[in-house]
Amino acid sequence: MLPFARVTIIGLGLIGSSIARGVKKAMPGAVVTAYDADPSVRDTVHALGIADDVADSAGAAVVDADLVILCVPVGAMAAVAVEIAEDLPADAVVSDVGSSKASVFAALRGALPGATIVPGHPVAGTEHSGPESGFATLFQGRWCILTPEDGAESAPVIRLRAFWEALGAQVELMSPKHHDLVLAVTSHVPHLIAYSIVGTASDLEEVTRGEVIKYSAGGFRDFTRIAASDPTMWRDVFLNNREAVLEILQRLTEDVTMLQRAIRWGDGDTLFDLFTRTRAIRRGVIDQGQDDARPDFGRAHGE
Amino acid sequence: MLPFARVTIIGLGLIGSSIARGVKKAMPGAVVTAYDADPSVRDTVHALGIADDVADSAGAAVVDADLVILCVPVGAMAAVAVEIAEDLPADAVVSDVGSSKASVFAALRGALPGATIVPGHPVAGTEHSGPESGFATLFQGRWCILTPEDGAESAPVIRLRAFWEALGAQVELMSPKHHDLVLAVTSHVPHLIAYSIVGTASDLEEVTRGEVIKYSAGGFRDFTRIAASDPTMWRDVFLNNREAVLEILQRLTEDVTMLQRAIRWGDGDTLFDLFTRTRAIRRGVIDQGQDDARPDFGRAHGE
Numbered sequence: 227m228l229p230f231a232r233v234t235i236i237g238l239g240l241i242g243s244s245i246a247r248g249v250k251k252a253m254p255g256a257v258v259t260a261y262d263a264d265p266s267v268r269d270t271v272h273a274l275g276i277a278d279d280v281a282d283s284a285g286a287a288v289v290d291a292d293l294v295i296l297c298v299p300v301g302a303m304a305a306v307a308v309e310i311a312e313d314l315p316a317d318a319v320v321s322d323v324g325s326s327k328a329s330v331f332a333a334l335r336g337a338l339p340g341a342t343i344v345p346g347h348p349v350a351g352t353e354h355s356g357p358e359s360g361f362a363t364l365f366q367g368r369w370c371i372l373t374p375e376d377g378a379e380s381a382p383v384i385r386l387r388a389f390w391e392a393l394g395a396q397v398e399l400m401s402p403k404h405h406d407l408v409l410a411v412t413s414h415v416p417h418l419i420a421y422s423i424v425g426t427a428s429d430l431e432e433v434t435r436g437e438v439i440k441y442s443a444g445g446f447r448d449f450t451r452i453a454a455s456d457p458t459m460w461r462d463v464f465l466n467n468r469e470a471v472l473e474i475l476q477r478l479t480e481d482v483t484m485l486q487r488a489i490r491w492g493d494g495d496t497l498f499d500l501f502t503r504t505r506a507i508r509r510g511v512i513d514q515g516q517d518d519a520r521p522d523f524g525r526a527h528g529e
Numbered sequence: 530m531l532p533f534a535r536v537t538i539i540g541l542g543l544i545g546s547s548i549a550r551g552v553k554k555a556m557p558g559a560v561v562t563a564y565d566a567d568p569s570v571r572d573t574v575h576a577l578g579i580a581d582d583v584a585d586s587a588g589a590a591v592v593d594a595d596l597v598i599l600c601v602p603v604g605a606m607a608a609v610a611v612e613i614a615e616d617l618p619a620d621a622v623v624s625d626v627g628s629s630k631a632s633v634f635a636a637l638r639g640a641l642p643g644a645t646i647v648p649g650h651p652v653a654g655t656e657h658s659g660p661e662s663g664f665a666t667l668f669q670g671r672w673c674i675l676t677p678e679d680g681a682e683s684a685p686v687i688r689l690r691a692f693w694e695a696l697g698a699q700v701e702l703m704s705p706k707h708h709d710l711v712l713a714v715t716s717h718v719p720h721l722i723a724y725s726i727v728g729t730a731s732d733l734e735e736v737t738r739g740e741v742i743k744y745s746a747g748g749f750r751d752f753t754r755i756a757a758s759d760p761t762m763w764r765d766v767f768l769n770n771r772e773a774v775l776e777i778l779q780r781l782t783e784d785v786t787m788l789q790r791a792i793r794w795g796d797g798d799t800l801f802d803l804f805t806r807t808r809a810i811r812r813g814v815i816d817q818g819q820d821d822a823r824p825d826f827g828r829a830h831g832e
Contacts (some may be wrong), residue, residue, distance in 0.1 A: 321722045325747075334779025349747045352824035353811070359824065368746050394831055398743070408740050413747025418788060419722055420748070424776070424807040426784045427714045437711050439813040441702070443671050444628075444652045445723070447820045448751050454811035457804035462799055464792045474729070475789055479782070481729045485721060486778055489771055494764045501760035504727040508656070508757035510742040515609025517750045521655040521662065523826035528669025528697055 230293035230319070230389035234259045236284055236306055238271045239456070240351060241323045243360030246276040248393040251362040259286035262297075262357075270357045280408065285313035295346075296322040296334075301462035303330050307337030314341060319382045321346045325409060325459075327373045327402035329466035335375075341381050347371045347405065348395055349413070353454040366394035367515050373402040410470035414463055415478060418471065420452035422459070462465030533596035533622070537562045539587055539609055541574045542759070543654060544626045545600030546663030546755055549579040551696040554665040564590035565660075566601075573660045590615035596622050596692065598649075599712035603627040610640030621776075622685045624649045628712060628762075630676045630705035632769035637679075645685050650674045650708065651698055652716070656757040669697035670818050678704040683703060700739035713773035718781060722772065724763070746804035 233249055235242045238260050246258050260277035261284050262268050272280045281287035288294050288310045296306055303324060314320070320343045324330040327345050334343050350368040352359065370390040374383050377399065387397045400408070427438045427446065442450065464471055488496040511517045518524045536552055538545045541563050549561050563580035565571050566585050575583045584590035591597050591613045599609050606627060617623070623646045627633040634648050653671040655662065673693040677686050680702065690700040703711070730741045730749060745753065767774055791799040814820045819825045 349744045351747075354824045361830065363831030369743050371744070392716060404735075408736050408744055409747060411733060412741055412744040412749040413738050416726060416748040416752055418792075419726060419785070420751075421804055421807050422785050422788055423719060423722060424801050424810050426781045428806065428810050429784075430714060430777075430780070432707075433711050433714050435810070435813070438715055439810065439817050439819060440672055440817045441652045441674070441711055441715040442814050444654075444712060445719040445755055446715040447814050448755060448826075449719055449724075450807070450811040450814050451820070451826060452748055453804070453807035455804075457801050457808070460804050461797045461800045465795055465797055468792055468795075471792060472789065474733075475785070477627060477733070478726060478729045479785070482722070482725050482778070482782070484723055486775065488776060489767045492768055492771075494768055497764045497767055498760050500728050501724055501756070501758075501763050503731070504724050504753070504756035505760070507727050507731055507738070508753040509743065510738070511745050511750050511753050514742050516742060516745045517754070518828045520768075520829075521657045522755065523751075523828050525821040525826050526823075527664065528666030 228253050228256050229385045229392065230256065232257045232259070232290050233294050234261070234287045234291035235277070235297055236261050236287060236294065236310070237297035238262045238267050238357045240355055240359045241296060241348065242295070243271065243276060243357040244362065244364040245295060245297065245393065246271070247360055247362040248365060250276065252392045252394070259287050259291065259505055260437045267357055274357060276357070276360075284309040288318065289313045289315070291315065291318050293386070294320045296320070296324075299459045299462040300324040300326050300466045301328055304337055306335035307334050311337055314338065314339075318342070319344060319386060321386055323348055325413065325463045326467035327405045331373065331375070342354055343375065344382050344386050345373045345402065346386065346390070347409070348390065349409075350395075353451045355456040364396065365390070368395050370395040370397050371400050371405050372397060373400055373405050377401060404468050405469045407473075410467060410474045413468055414471050415474045417452055417455065417460055418464065418475065419478070420449040423449045424453040531556050531559050532688045532695065533559065535562070535593050535595050537564070537590045537594035537597045538580070538600055539564050539590060539597065539613070540600035541565045541570050541660045542600060543658055543662045544651065545598070546574070546579060546660040547667040548598060548600065548696065549574070550663055550670060552667040553579065555695045555697070562590050562594065570660055573618045577660060579660070582588065587612040590623065592616045592618070594621050596624065596689075596729065599623070599625040600625075602762045602765040603629050603633055603769045606633050607636035607640055610637050614640055617641065619643070621645070622647060622689060624689055626651055628716065628766045629770035630708045632703055633673065634676065634678070647685050647689050648676045648705065649689065649693070650712070651693065652712075656754045658759040666697065668693070671698050673698040673700050674703050674708050675700060676703055676708050680704060707759065709770050709773045712777075713770060713777040717770055717774050717775045720755055720763055721767065721778065722781070723752040726752045727756040
């Protein structure tokens, strides 16, 4: 029994195209319809053969759907919802993969007042973008957070849970507000800081860009990966999860200031204590299968 | 022709043990003598068979050496230099692998006034520590910075360059002061920020540690790797490269404040412009072979 027989994906970037591939692989028999506002993406999806059908409009894409997943930047959700409103079947479930949930739910509910909406967020990705970058196993072992309006495990939530589990993900329910705070910590502020460090390094007068790149293996290169993520997607995340991002950023700034002071005053114990504590978190990440256990993420070294 | 026939390595952690393995592989015929202040590390080195000889004291280790490489935390350099002063052959070259160069040179010169000292820093590593973690190819394609006192390509510098090139590294000469600024940007401040983000995340009341770990694939997990690096080594780096670290940290804080303001005021263009600019730096890192070109550092995804 398929959780959904007719799945429509709108927005075929890294996440949307990975869902399409995952459905083909894990839910044979399900029909995947794709639509992307960019005609060249539609052509690529057609050429890749990762959808059964590529529609010419968002409305045409959803007309037969029993699940519609919006995989566009969070700032574009409202417009897409307006585009599908007229053609959306009454019994279809509408979900999304956006990184901020309170803002997305408000946008979708505003445009689709009568629809069954279960916002979602698979916490997975790479720094690459576009339909060529997706792959079927992207969600294996990752968590997908669902933020249903009433917080309850209703029938559509149960079906959507089964859908994500079929793609290899584990599913957790959460309020949109709590989601937005948790993701500010585990994703949004880390991205902002990575972008910022890479920006600061490339703007220095005393150190050339060539030097920054050459000696990046000292740690900097890790930040450049995250800072290569899609600019539109991330701009929208920060504009749509403003409060939580600013709150966590404020906390981080206080903690950095404390470390700055410890360095200035030669307080090695404060540094050592923190550096010891943080190792335990890494062990937790590895133990719970949320990162590659191999040294250096499994990067190739020589040979 | 071997650049050095008798190599002594003091401190057999990740870097020291990688050098030992690298010499065995790339310079057969060279004799490697090892010494570590920790008897259990000496036992491990003996059991691993990565050195020809494991000495019982620092002095005994250097008595026949023509190259001595100190691979201890930068805060321990002065004490080790004192330990070897009496037994160091007059024609031996003394080098190190410390992450700060001005402080290390001062420490070595103070304890070894007549010695030939060529400080060095191979910009390579993983988050793992100890003699079991090293491997012969760690320096392949990475850069090793040498900071000779007069900045000149003298005979000992030429030999040390040949040594590092035999280990697979590329070599660059630099002043200690410039090294310390470059590394503050490309290594020290990124590490400090990573430690700090992981610390901040694990201290929040509103978000549990379990949640931070579960949803770490959103970006946070990248920071946990760096924040699992050796606490002693990194405490010493910050205490010994104070000025440059504080200077770069100040620059970063200004830039983060600017982004904070952009988020607060909804200035998407400022965010989008930065996020686009930083992608170019990532391309440079990949193009110049300083990171794995595969998505997500080549991490395993499912399967």
